[in-house]
Structure formats: structure tokens, C-alpha cells
Amino acid sequence: MPRDDLPSAAEGGIPPETSDADRFTNARAIRSTALFEDYTELIADLSEEFGEARITDIARRLGVTHPTANKAVLRLKREGLVNSRPYRGVFLTEAGAAMARAVKARHRLVVRLLIAVGVPAEAAEMDAEGIEHYVSETTLRAFEAYLNSKG
């Protein structure tokens, strides 16, 4: 039983479980950007509706308290996704607007795909809110192709 330098499990396990770790690491990375995506999309919506995004409105739509929304906006600001001045509204930067556009397009596509395979509209909307963040470019293009092929 030749022992390679792969220190696998209790006994002489073998496997290249590197890929497993990669998948989980990928999922964790996405989890940390999901919040940014939700905020930029929402700020874009509010800006379109009211001309600006107020902290209170952001908080209410997300179902969190204002301090939570405020802290998140500070982080968005640090990341260069929004501009804001104290006691004023929040506005997307170019980078933020670009993210919002991509997120919105992806969201719509995911909902359409779910409905196309028979998911009820309400469940599709609900589930898409979480699913969308994890849909890669490759998968997105596959969704597009599938939807196009259905006339």
C-alpha cells in the first residue's frame, strides 16, 4: 500500500477532494457578495421610483432596521458602489449601477427559467431571491439558450 503525501482520512483514503473544497469556498465567496447585490439592486429600484434611495425605505424593503441598513450602506460606500452624504439619500456609482443592472437581468432570467420548468410564479419569485446569487455566467447562458429554444 504505497503512501503518497495525501494525508487522507483515518485509514488510507485516496481521493482528490480538492474539488469539494473548491465548491464550498466558491459558495462562501458568493455569500459575502450577495448582500452587496441585494442592496445595489434595491437602491436602483428606489432611485428609479423616487429619484433617490432613503435609508428608511431601504430598511423597510429589506425587512431590517435602519441602523443595519445604515451600516451596510457604509460598507457599500467603502467598496465604491454608492455615494452618500450624511442625512441625504444614497446614490449608486457607475460600478454600483453596473452591478445593479447585471443583478436585475440575472434575477429576471432565473425567474423566467423557474417558471418555464413549471415552478409556480410565487415560489419562483421567492426562491429566486436566494438562488440568483449562485448562478454562474455559464449557467446563465445555458438558461438563455434553453428559454430561446422554447419559442
Next chain:
Amino acid sequence: MPRDDLPSAAEGGIPPETSDADRFTNARAIRSTALFEDYTELIADLSEEFGEARITDIARRLGVTHPTANKAVLRLKREGLVNSRPYRGVFLTEAGAAMARAVKARHRLVVRLLIAVGVPAEAAEMDAEGIEHYVSETTLRAFEAYLNSKG
């Protein structure tokens, strides 16, 4: 899903954007259980392969350090999903095993669905790792029906 009426935010409207908040609140709740699901599924796999799940193996497969895995296991224990004694392996309780079975079944179904709509197998595996946690029972049944209808 058509929006009801316009939330007059800056004004004193009492708009029903409750549904938005509900979706986000739902997504946040799921996010907090996703880690438990990943761990129980992995512990089930390792138990099957080696007869027990060791902290080191859990950590390596998830791509985290041992202390991180150890802390997580303590939380799983507190939630009644696993049993463990210091310096010994980790074992699923009945509740944990049930969760693992459900998670595994759901994972397979999501991957099959993605592949069925044309997503390359590799991307399907990668994306499913994140997507699966957000797929509701309703959507799951729709996936099943869709796959069955394809012969």
C-alpha cells in the same frame, strides 16, 4: 407577480412592500441554516466512507481550518444534529441524519434539473452547491415533475 400599489415612501404611505421584505427575510433565514446543511451532508458522506467523520477530514473537504470546523461542530451539537466526544469522531443524530438525507436528495435533484436544461455538468455541480439551499419544497416538486415528464 404584479406589484400592488406604489409605496409613497417619502410621503406617509403605508405601502405593502411587505412581500419584498418577506423574500429577503426568507433568504436571510436560509443563509443561516445553509452551513448546517453542508456539514450534515458532509458528515454523512464521511461516515459512509470511513465509518466516522474526523474534524480534520471535515475541515479539508470544506476548505476551512480545523478550528473553524471544530467550532461549527460545537454548534451542530448544540442544535442536536450531531454527537461528539472530545478527541473522537463526529456522528449524526437521527435529526442530523434526516437532514443529511433530505439535503442530499435535494442536491441531486437540483443538479439533474440544471443538466436537463442544458447546464454543463461541471457548472451544474459548482452552482448547485449554493443554489440547493434556496430551493423550496414547492420548487423541488416542480423539478421532479419536469424531470419525469422528460422520460
Next chain:
DNA sequence: TTTGAAATATAGCACGTGCTACATTCCCGT
């Protein structure tokens, strides 16, 4: 039986993401 390397546990740091409580600022109605 002893011992040293690997496995496991623990301490402590950083930061995210939620909260409540309280301070400050804005702005509308009087």
C-alpha cells in the same frame, strides 16, 4: 513503555450582520 508527530481543542482577533437604545439633524406646520 516511552515519546513524538498528527489530531484535536481552546484562546483570542477580525469583521459581518443583525439588534436596541440613544443622539443628532432635518424639515414641515404653526
Next chain:
DNA sequence: ACGGGAATGTAGCACGTGCTATATTTCAAA
């Protein structure tokens, strides 16, 4: 012009989830 309620900001707590560094325990080879 100004007073008060709503909006916004800030402080501080809790806990999750990652890390590094350091103890402790286990187990198998010497």
C-alpha cells in the same frame, strides 16, 4: 422663526464564521 416628530446617525451588544497561535490528547513506532 421655531418646535416637534420623523429621518438619520452612532454606540454598543450578541453571535456567526473565518483566521492564527498555542495547548492538549491520542496513537503508533521505536
